[in-house]
Amino acid sequence: MLFFFTGPIFNSDPTFLLVDQLALHGPSVIVGNIIMAFSIQNTLHTFQKAKKMAIGQAEISFTSDSEKENQAGSIKSIY
Structure with missing residues (x-):
């Protein structure tokens, strides 16, 4: 309660109590x-970024070249 207002007149007035509660608790609620x-925006951005990075596309060629000795050489990433 605002300490410079005292007495039963201010404590029983609903308008004063509303203004008092808004003045005391309003700034902390807004912040x-x-x-x-x-925080929610950062979480959504992090999940969206991780989702985009998890989707990988690969181009697989089935041509048999004598230069490619291993199977990993026939797969290359599009990115």
């Missing part, structure tokens, strides 16, 4: 919501 929004 907390901003931090939570950035």
